Amino acid sequence: MARMKFLCDADRCIECNACVTACKNEHEVPWGINRRRVVTINDGKPGERSISMACMHCTDAPCAAVCPTNAFYTTADAVVLHSKDICIGCGYCFYACPFGAPQYPRVGNFGSRGKMDKCTYCAGGPEADGTPIEYEKYGANRLAEGKLPLCAEMCSTKSLLAGDGEIIAQIYKERVMKRGYGSGAWGWQTAYRETIAS
Amino acid sequence: MATLFGRVRYVIGALAVIWLVALAVPSAAQQPTSVNPTASSVKEEQLLRQLRRVEGRITIPDERASVLEQPEGRSWRQFHEVTLRWIGAIAILLMLAALVIFYLTRGMVRLENGRSGRTIVRFNAFERFIHWLTATCFVILALSGLNITFGKKLLLPLIGPDAFTIWSQWAKYFHNYLSFPFTIGVIVIFLMWIAGNMPNRVDVEWVKRGGGLIGNDHPPAYRFNAGQKAIYWLQMLGGTAMAITGYLLMFPFYGTDIGALQTAQMFHGIIAMLYVALIIAHIYIGTIGMEGAFESMGTGTVDLNWAKQHHSLWVEQEMARTGPNQSQAQPMATPAE
Numbered sequence: 001m002a003r004m005k006f007l008c009d010a011d012r013c014i015e016c017n018a019c020v021t022a023c024k025n026e027h028e029v030p031w032g033i034n035r036r037r038v039v040t041i042n043d044g045k046p047g048e049r050s051i052s053m054a055c056m057h058c059t060d061a062p063c064a065a066v067c068p069t070n071a072f073y074t075t076a077d078a079v080v081l082h083s084k085d086i087c088i089g090c091g092y093c094f095y096a097c098p099f100g101a102p103q104y105p106r107v108g109n110f111g112s113r114g115k116m117d118k119c120t121y122c123a124g125g126p127e128a129d130g131t132p133i134e135y136e137k138y139g140a141n142r143l144a145e146g147k148l149p150l151c152a153e154m155c156s157t158k159s160l161l162a163g164d165g166e167i168i169a170q171i172y173k174e175r176v177m178k179r180g181y182g183s184g185a186w187g188w189q190t191a192y193r194e195t196i197a198s
Numbered sequence: 199m200a201t202l203f204g205r206v207r208y209v210i211g212a213l214a215v216i217w218l219v220a221l222a223v224p225s226a227a228q229q230p231t232s233v234n235p236t237a238s239s240v241k242e243e244q245l246l247r248q249l250r251r252v253e254g255r256i257t258i259p260d261e262r263a264s265v266l267e268q269p270e271g272r273s274w275r276q277f278h279e280v281t282l283r284w285i286g287a288i289a290i291l292l293m294l295a296a297l298v299i300f301y302l303t304r305g306m307v308r309l310e311n312g313r314s315g316r317t318i319v320r321f322n323a324f325e326r327f328i329h330w331l332t333a334t335c336f337v338i339l340a341l342s343g344l345n346i347t348f349g350k351k352l353l354l355p356l357i358g359p360d361a362f363t364i365w366s367q368w369a370k371y372f373h374n375y376l377s378f379p380f381t382i383g384v385i386v387i388f389l390m391w392i393a394g395n396m397p398n399r400v401d402v403e404w405v406k407r408g409g410g411l412i413g414n415d416h417p418p419a420y421r422f423n424a425g426q427k428a429i430y431w432l433q434m435l436g437g438t439a440m441a442i443t444g445y446l447l448m449f450p451f452y453g454t455d456i457g458a459l460q461t462a463q464m465f466h467g468i469i470a471m472l473y474v475a476l477i478i479a480h481i482y483i484g485t486i487g488m489e490g491a492f493e494s495m496g497t498g499t500v501d502l503n504w505a506k507q508h509h510s511l512w513v514e515q516e517m518a519r520t521g522p523n524q525s526q527a528q529p530m531a532t533p534a535e
Contacts, residue, residue, distance in 0.1 A: 011235060017257060034258050039266040041254035047239040051254075053266055062275045068346045069363050070354060086359055088367045090346065091450065092278070095460050096271040100263055181236040184243070190269045 002164035003078045004121055004143075005192065006152065007172055008052045010183045012159035015040055015050035019151035019160055023054070026122070026150045027139025033103040035119040036151050049183060052151070052160050055080065055101035055119035056191035063093035063102060071116075077143065079121040084137050089113035098190045121162070122149040169196050242267075250457065262451060274460040278467070282347055286471040293475040297482045307411065307488040309504055317499040318516060325390060326498050332383030335376045340474050342369035347467065377444055384437035387430075394421040395430045400511065421512040429480055436473040440466065 015038050023029065023036045036054035061080045064072030071086035072093075082093075091113055093102040104113035124141030127134035134141060142150060152162030161168040169185070173196060176182035185196045245252045251268040321329070345353065345366060354362045400417075401424035407417040409425050417423075422430065443466035446454055454462065484491050490504035505513045 011239075015257075020258065032260065034260060034263060037256055037258055037260075037263045039252075039254040039256055039264060041240045041245070041252065041266065043255040047235075049240050051266060062271055066275050066278050068350050069366050070350055070359065071363075086363045088363060088370050090370060091447075092346075092463075095456065095463060096275045096278070098267055098269045098271045100265050100268070100456070181234040183236045183239055183241055186242050187267060189242075190246075190267060190272075 001076045001078075003166070004057060004163065005078075005165040005168060005188075006054065006056060006121075006149075007161040007168045007185050007188070007196075009159045009161065009172060009175065010049040010051050010186055011179075011181065012157040013038070013050040013052055014157055014159070016156060019052050019155055022150045022154050023119070026142075027120075028135075029117070029139065030105055033105060033117050035101075035103065035117070051186045052155075053099055053187065054151070055097075055121070056099050056187050057121055058098075058191040059193060062096040062098065066092045066096040068092060073126070075123060077121075077123070079123045079143070081120055081123060081125055081138075082116065082118070083126045084115040084117075085126075087115045089115055099187060119149075122147070165192070172196055262456070265456060268456055270457065270460070274464070277464055278347075282464075282467045282471070283351075285468055286344070286347055286474075289471045289475040290478065293478050297479065297487075301482075301486065304411070306486060309489050309501065310416075310507055311503045313490075313501045314503040316502040318502050318505050318513065319498060320494040320500045320505070321498045323498065326495055328383055328386045328390065329495055331379055332387060335380035335383060336477060338372050338376055339380060340470070340477070342373040343470050344474070345369050374448055377441070377448070381437070381441045384434065384441065388434050391422070391430060395427045397424075397427060400424075401427060416507050416510075418510045419508065419512065420515070421509060423509065425483075429476070432476055436469055436476065439469045440473065443469070 017038050020034060020036050020038060024034070027035065029035055036052060038050050038052045040048060040050045042048040057078060057080045059078075061072065061074070063082075064070075064074070064080060067082075067087075068090060069086050069088055071082045071084075071088075072080060073082070074080055089104060091102075091104065093116060094100070094104070101118045102116045103118060104116055106113065120138050120141075122140060122142035124130075124134045124144065125138035127137065129141050129144035140150075142148065147153065149162045152160045155161075161171060172182070172185060176196075182196075189195050242252065246267070246269060250270055252266040253264055254266055256264040346369075349362065349366060353365075357365070398420075400419060404417040404419055404424040407415045409417065409423065411425070443462045446452075446462040447459060447466060450459055484495065488508075490501050493504075494500045502513070505516075
């Protein structure tokens with residue numbers, strides 16, 4: 001099986017935010033929740049870079065480790081998913097996540113959190129693939145249809161890559177070789193404990 | 199001929215332009231290889247080395263999402279999954295073990311002169327109500343809190359994920375909402391008993407003489423002895439710390455960021471474990487640890503001999519205030535106050 005990863009080529013990202021919009025639309029993500037976002041570092045200064053970030057589907061995911069109810073599971077494609085039926089909305093995964101991926105709908109007073117929502121790598125949840133209940137809770141299951149995450153698929157500059165880690169790393173390496181520079185795969189060291197030589 | 203010559207001229211002109219361009223190309227082609235945009239750009243490695251997290255600007259309304267990366271989530275994970283479990287297990291089990299050993303060696307602190315049959319009011323109805331309100335909240339808060347740290351290891355394998363989620367969900371609601379009456383209880387206790395809990399010279403002697411727990415000595419004490427004062431002040435400190443860190447967590451991002459929330463959770467967890475251990479000792483001494491002690495919070499009255507044995511100076515005060523007649527009444531019908 002593949003080991004699915006995301007890779008954002010920061011030297012190509014133009015901060016168009018289309019990945020953010022595509023994700024929200026594809027999954028009918030509720031207002032206030034962003035499964036994917038684009039962060040610009042050193043905005044307006046020379047050498048600024050924009051990086052599109054969502055759940056990185058970490059190796060040995062910290063969210064899964066700290067979850068008090070064991071709501072997380074990892075699929076055969078190494079995608080980190082969670083069950084909204086098991087989640088109690090305690091917020092611990094948000095403390096542990098290095099990428100700020102977990103999001104919570106605000107459902108009551110005192111900042112009380114509803115069931116956690118995060119990027120599913122367009123792979124749905126524990127419910128049967130492609131069912132309306134799965135769509136309602138987790139959004140579309142493109143992976144089950146043989147498609148890759150929409151954010152990466154429609155990226156206009158092909159900055160955001162999704163797919164098997166080795167393949168997208170190879171694509172990135174070739175790019176770096178050809179153009180002669182690259183700022184590295186952002187988040188890979190934290191998420192996968194590996195870097196792509198640039 | 200003229201037209202042919204004209205065409206040749208155009209061709210020569212075009213060739214000359216191509217030649218000129220071709221001359222210029224090599225220098226232009228060399229330029230991109232000499233420019234490396236990454237050299238002047240921000241770099242992840244460098245940012246993570248310099249700062250604890252990588253932050254930027256974001257165009258969505260959720261400002262919290264501007265934190266791109268915060269790898270210290272890993273150290274928080276280590277704390278929550280390993281360190282806190284050890285702290286909790288050691289604090290609670292050590293306290294339990296100490297109490298069991300103490301009970302087996304020292305046994306219950308007995309009433310030395312038996313019961314006199316006469317009683318004296320120790321805690322009135324309001325005091326007892328506040329005590330039990332706080333105590334009930336504490337027990338529920340402690341169990342629902344321990345569930346977050348230990349439940350997944352101890353309870354989840356026993357009852358399965360679905361039942362465990364239902365229980366944990368309710369435990370979370372109780373934990374959040376019972377914090378309010380608990381906090382009110384701590385504040386009222388603070389005001390209600392602070393007068394009797396100011397340290398004084400009697401406490402020094404009480405501690406020197408082992409407080410009646412070690413040996414069979416019964417040093418004099420006012421309404422609260424030094425041990426009780428210690429419990430009181432530790433409770434106040436613990437309750438305040440729990441309330442502050444708890445409310446920071448309950449109202450996330452009100453004046454806090456992700457790092458502050460992690461820190462608040464760490465303090466909340468460590469203090470909670472020590473607090474639970476402290477209360478176990480408090481429960482022990484109030485029940486099986488001392489004969490006649492539970493009555494003070496149960497019915498509100500204690501036997502006069504118990505009061506003389508443990509709080510001799512307090513009994514003198516009470517006697518002087520209410521007169522001996524009233525306190526000799528056989529069960530006291532009305533509170534002394």
